[in-house]
Amino acid sequence: MAAKKAQQVTPLMKQYNAIKAKYPDALLLFRVGDFYETFGEDAVKAARILNIVLTNRNNGGERTELAGFPHHSLNTYLPKLVKAGQRVAICDQLEDPKLTKKIVKRGVTELVTPGVALSDEVLSSKSNNFLCAIHFGKKNIGISFLDVSTGEFLTAQGTSEYIDKLLQNFGPSEVLIQKKVRKDFAKEFGEDYHCFYMEDWLFKQDFATETLNSHFQTKSLKGFGVEHLEEGVISAGAILHYLAETQHHKLQHITAISRIAEEEYVWMDRFTIRNLELYHSNAMNAVTLLDVIDKTISPMGGRLLKRWLALPLKNAEKIRKRHEVVEFLIKNTSVLAEVQQHIKEISDLERLISKVATGKVSPREVNQLKHSLDAVIPIKKLATDCDNEALKIIGDNLQSCDLLRSKIKESLAENAPVNVQKGNVIAEGFSKELDELRNLAFSGKDYLNNMLERETKATGITSLKIGSNNVFGYYIEVRNSHKDKVPEGWVRKQTLVNAERYITEELKEYEAKILGAEEKILQLEQELFGKLVLWMSEYIQPVQQNAQLVAHLDCLCSFAQQAKVEQYCRPVIEDEYELDIQEGRHPVIEKQLPVGENYVTNNVQLDRENQQIIMITGPNMSGKSAILRQTALIVLMAQMGSFVPAKAANIGLVDKIFTRVGASDNISMGESTFMVEMNETANILNNISKRSLVLLDEIGRGTSTYDGISIAWAISEYLHEHPARPKTLFATHYHELNEMCDTFTRIKNFNVSVKELKDNVLFLRKLVPGGSEHSFGIHVAKMAGMPQQVLHRANKILKKLEKSHSMEDSGEILKKSAEDEMQLSFFNLDDPLLEELKEELLHIDIDTLTPVEALMKLAEIKRMLSSKQKTKA
Numbered sequence: 045m046a047a048k049k050a051q052q053v054t055p056l057m058k059q060y061n062a063i064k065a066k067y068p069d070a071l072l073l074f075r076v077g078d079f080y081e082t083f084g085e086d087a088v089k090a091a092r093i094l095n096i097v098l099t100n101r102n103n104g105g106e107r108t109e110l111a112g113f114p115h116h117s118l119n120t121y122l123p124k125l126v127k128a129g130q131r132v133a134i135c136d137q138l139e140d141p142k143l144t145k146k147i148v149k150r151g152v153t154e155l156v157t158p159g160v161a162l163s164d165e166v167l168s169s170k171s172n173n174f175l176c177a178i179h180f181g182k183k184n185i186g187i188s189f190l191d192v193s194t195g196e197f198l199t200a201q202g203t204s205e206y207i208d209k210l211l212q213n214f215g216p217s218e219v220l221i222q223k224k225v226r227k228d229f230a231k232e233f234g235e236d237y238h239c240f241y242m243e244d245w246l247f248k249q250d251f252a253t254e255t256l257n258s259h260f261q262t263k264s265l266k267g268f269g270v271e272h273l274e275e276g277v278i279s280a281g282a283i284l285h286y287l288a289e290t291q292h293h294k295l296q297h298i299t300a301i302s303r304i305a306e307e308e309y310v311w312m313d314r315f316t317i318r319n320l321e322l323y324h325s326n327a328m329n330a331v332t333l334l335d336v337i338d339k340t341i342s343p344m345g346g347r348l349l350k351r352w353l354a355l356p357l358k359n360a361e362k363i364r365k366r367h368e369v370v371e372f373l374i375k376n377t378s379v380l381a382e383v384q385q386h387i388k389e390i391s392d393l394e395r396l397i398s399k400v401a402t403g404k405v406s407p408r409e410v411n412q413l414k415h416s417l418d419a420v421i422p423i424k425k426l427a428t429d430c431d432n433e434a435l436k437i438i439g440d441n442l443q444s445c446d447l448l449r450s451k452i453k454e455s456l457a458e459n460a461p462v463n464v465q466k467g468n469v470i471a472e473g474f475s476k477e478l479d480e481l482r483n484l485a486f487s488g489k490d491y492l493n494n495m496l497e498r499e500t501k502a503t504g505i506t507s508l509k510i511g512s513n514n515v516f517g518y519y520i521e522v523r524n525s526h527k528d529k530v531p532e533g534w535v536r537k538q539t540l541v542n543a544e545r546y547i548t549e550e551l552k553e554y555e556a557k558i559l560g561a562e563e564k565i566l567q568l569e570q571e572l573f574g575k576l577v578l579w580m581s582e583y584i585q586p587v588q589q590n591a592q593l594v595a596h597l598d599c600l601c602s603f604a605q606q607a608k609v610e611q612y613c614r615p616v617i618e619d620e621y622e623l624d625i626q627e628g629r630h631p632v633i634e635k636q637l638p639v640g641e642n643y644v645t646n647n648v649q650l651d652r653e654n655q656q657i658i659m660i661t662g663p664n665m666s667g668k669s670a671i672l673r674q675t676a677l678i679v680l681m682a683q684m685g686s687f688v689p690a691k692a693a694n695i696g697l698v699d700k701i702f703t704r705v706g707a708s709d710n711i712s713m714g715e716s717t718f719m720v721e722m723n724e725t726a727n728i729l730n731n732i733s734k735r736s737l738v739l740l741d742e743i744g745r746g747t748s749t750y751d752g753i754s755i756a757w758a759i760s761e762y763l764h765e766h767p768a769r770p771k772t773l774f775a776t777h778y779h780e781l782n783e784m785c786d787t788f789t790r791i792k793n794f795n796v797s798v799k800e801l802k803d804n805v806l807f808l809r810k811l812v813p814g815g816s817e818h819s820f821g822i823h824v825a826k827m828a829g830m831p832q833q834v835l836h837r838a839n840k841i842l843k844k845l846e847k848s849h850s851m852e853d854s855g856e857i858l859k860k861s862a863e864d865e866m867q868l869s870f871f872n873l874d875d876p877l878l879e880e881l882k883e884e885l886l887h888i889d890i891d892t893l894t895p896v897e898a899l900m901k902l903a904e905i906k907r908m909l910s911s912k913q914k915t916k917a
């Protein structure tokens with residue numbers, strides 16, 4: 045029976061099944077004639093994702109689903125499939141169907157996956173599209189990133205925390221992992237990544253080294269400075285192997301692999317990157333720092349700025365150089381404007397040249413490449429003529445690529461189309477043969493008119509006509525009245541009622557030429573364009589170099605532009621340890637304030653001798669977090685080379701920035717929030733250095749009050765006593781922590797001031813010395829309009845509790861206090877409402893009460909009171 049079924053399968057489906065079996069986890073686009081078809085489950089998926097019609101067809105007695113689209117729509121449909129997370133195998137016809145009588149040979153010519161995409165429709169211009177591979181070694185984890193669309197190839201290795209941070213920084217679209225560590229990966233780094241699992245044997249050092257050496261045509265990897273990174277190299281090898289497996293063989297634009305030099309950049313762990321909302325945020329529609337500061341013009345500038353933000357520098361010299369250029373550009377506005385004007389004319393050079401390498405560049409894109417390179421020339425001149433060392437170096441290193449530009453100019457038609465098949469790709473005058481063919485094909489009418497004129501003269505027949513039809517081809521038509529004048533050499537082809545049609549020797553030759561001309565033109569144009577693209581690959585490196593330099597310049601212009609518009613100042617980078625920010629602002633919040641509202645600036649000074657830890661207290665919403673974050677952002681912006689939102693800033697180099705937000709501000713799912721908070725904090729305490737900047741926001745909030753206070757106290761004490769003496773800002777609503785400054789000399793109290801009005805609180809947002817005396821829960825209750833009696837009572841209970849400092853007695857105190865005060869109540873002692881109210885008050889833990897809870901409680905008490913009053917009335 046099975047054999048019978050097998051016999052019924054058509055040869056086409058047999059071929060399909062064989063190819064599909066090789067790519068079981070990919071969606072197979074199978075070229076049949078002018079269509080790409082999908083079958084079975086693939087068809088169901090494709091129809092759903094692409095919104096195309098799903099049909100059925102009989103396949104050897106069984107019905108199979110079928111969905112397809114015309115082959116010329118591949119660029120429209122393929123990106124949609126890849127964006128939906130599909131791996132797509134493109135199976136093409138490998139021979140001309142006209143030349144074979146058997147079934148056409150087919151094979152997969154490309155496997156497009158989310159991490160290996162070259163088409164503009166899949167890529168986002170301001171982000172890299174990284175493919176990543178990870179190798180779990182015995183000591184380290186190795187990681188590599190490759191952006192096939194730009195040719196960037198990076199590797200690193202280190203602890204799981206470091207790798208986690210890199211994964212967050214680079215945000216790969218696809219991660220390649222050894223099959224056997226599938227579970228380990230998910231455990232270490234979560235399940236959000238788009239993973240592909242590869243055979244274990246590929247992750248071997250010999251194999252990787254050989255693969256890399258054969259790609260770069262080197263004998264060893266020493267020249268790249270990655271040889272000692274055993275695990276990193278293994279992961280890099282896996283990436284290259286994956287590219288070969290997905291049929292990506294033209295990879296000349298991947299010219300080097302470099303090590304991510306961890307020690308050169310400020311260390312920020314993943315919590316910090318997330319908390320500071322540098323370039324992504326968990327909140328919907330949140331504005332990130334990148335959104336605010338990115339004034340780059342070119343796509344490669346945008347990508348580099350993101351990288352700079354993720355990896356701020358630690359080398360004072362390098363940072364100062366960037367500041368110098370920014371200052372120069374601000375002072376020389378005309379240079380800034382001109383450079384930016386020219387950058388506007390530059391397309392994505394990096395991706396264009398990658399397309400040249402992979403042979404996927406279109407004629408129009410080659411012209412774009414040329415125009416972009418043309419725009420580099422005036423930039424080169426401007427930069428070289430500048431009175432600024434760093435700009436001069438950029439200018440000197442920009443390549444004019446003269447030969448490349450002139451060759452493109454003379455070979456390509458100015459308005460060359462996207463598709464080579466459309467014709468009119470090659471410029472006039474570039475190829476004699478092509479010009480002749482074009483003459484023949486396109487000036488055919490003139491030629492025929494000439495011939496007609498000549499023959500009319502020679503024969504004296506006035507009504508001669510030249511025409512053509514599908515059956516007889518070209519002919520000269522003679523009306524019957526002139527039949528006798530027809531010359532001898534003319535051969536009769538067709539007889540009509542009133543006329544005869546003839547063919548001449550000349551017409552025969554012309555016909556032969558013209559019939560093949562159009563086809564030949566297309567063929568020749570393709571051939572010439574192919575040759576040009578191949579020749580252009582010699583220029584991959586200089587064009588890549590230009591792309592990087594333009595990106596660099598674009599970022600510096602972006603800093604200058606932003607500083608000018610937003611009144612940023614040039615920070616002073618010092619090798620000391622002090623941090624002194626005068627009139628600092630939060631770059632993102634200041635842009636989001638309602639019209640008419642000004643951001644209140646704040647000064648923050650920290651050092652290792654006198655003011656190492658600042659304890660910031662203040663009511664909810666007063667601006668504590670804003671001060672913490674703006675301090676980190678100012679340091680970070682300064683060290684990436686930007687000016688900063690402040691009046692003045694002296695920044696002793698920072699090498700690590702840690703931020704932690706207490707659990708109630710950062711509700712994470714699953715694991716106990718307090719546990720997460722403690723894990724994260726432990727991680728800081730184990731990694732601090734002399735140059736660390738630590739920002740703790742409401743740490744300890746995730747547990748009961750006294751637990752929280754104890755932990756917050758112990759952490760602050762540890763940071764104070766630690767020999768590294770890291771600079772720390774600690775925002776807390778536990779005003780008990782203000783007492784620490786009596787014992788620990790380098791802890792200083794500050795509060796974000798508020799002004800109490802009659803029935804409101806005005807946030808002044810100013811950081812002023814001194815602790816807070818208020819209990820802010822009661823503040824909020826007051827703001828909400830709580831009856832005076834309740835507020836008064838709450839204040840008294842609170843004062844007693846504060847005096848005791850002991851959890852054990854608190855119940856007793858509350859009880860006693862309640863008994864003492866009862867006489868003062870306007871309630872009767874035997875009033876059952878009193879009991880109820882007492883119960884309510886006793887159960888309120890004011891210190892941990894959030895504003896919303898306070899309001900709810902208040903509403904409840906108000907309800908109880910008003911119902912009592914109603915009953916009385």
Ligand SMILES: Nc1ncnc2c1ncn2[C@@H]1O[C@H](COP(=O)(O)OP(=O)(O)OP(=O)(O)O)[C@@H](O)[C@H]1O
Nearest residue numbers: 633642643644645663664665666667668669670809
């Ligand atoms: N210096 C400032 N100038 C103007 N507005 C500010 C300033 N600081 C903060 N704000 C505004 O106040 C809001 C609350 O600030 P922030 O989140 O820093 O308060 P918080 O004290 O940390 O509050 P919570 O304890 O509830 O987290 C901000 O979103 C911003 O709109």
